[in-house]
Amino acid sequence: MRISICAVGRLRAGPEKTLLDDYLTRFDRTGRALGLGPASVVEVEDKKNAGMGAEAALLRKAVPKGAVICTLDERGRVMSSPDFAQKLGGWRDAGRQDLALVIGGADGIDPSLRVEADFSISLGSMVWPHMLVRVMLAEQLYRAATILSGGPYHRV
Numbered sequence: 001m002r003i004s005i006c007a008v009g010r011l012r013a014g015p016e017k018t019l020l021d022d023y024l025t026r027f028d029r030t031g032r033a034l035g036l037g038p039a040s041v042v043e044v045e046d047k048k049n050a051g052m053g054a055e056a057a058l059l060r061k062a063v064p065k066g067a068v069i070c071t072l073d074e075r076g077r078v079m080s081s082p083d084f085a086q087k088l089g090g091w092r093d094a095g096r097q098d099l100a101l102v103i104g105g106a107d108g109i110d111p112s113l114r115v116e117a118d119f120s121i122s123l124g125s126m127v128w129p130h131m132l133v134r135v136m137l138a139e140q141l142y143r144a145a146t147i148l149s150g151g152p153y154h155r156v
Helices: 015-034 052-062 081-093 111-116 130-149
Strands: 002-008 039-044 068-078 098-103 119-122
Touching: 002 052, 002 130, 015 039, 015 130, 039 052, 039 130, 052 111, 068 111, 081 130, 098 130
Parallel strands: 002 039, 002 098, 068 098, 068 119
Antiparallel strands: none
């Protein structure tokens, strides 16, 4: 199952980009044998600053046709890492070819796009900078792959 992280904004070189790339590389290596990956980041940018509606239109274009759409949203479900791993494995086992993990801009996800999503995840009740959310999500993808493979990375 291919994974696309569809996100508003450009992540420039720096520590967040280094961490993101590291966790996605780890995920790709671990997930390959499990039928997970590769993972890629698709960045969209609302250069006209037209707001959440314009961002939603750009994000919709970034989502692969037929993909499971999972938004990262403060209203989403808070999950444990093993539950997230089980969810990924379930989509994979159901024969889903693509998963789009959608991260909105500074104002979040447009309500119309939230309604279209198949699932929504929250990384907790705190608000996180959307650039850090990419890193946290990439780490959770890697963690999920290690959980599904029985690896030692995740400790209970």
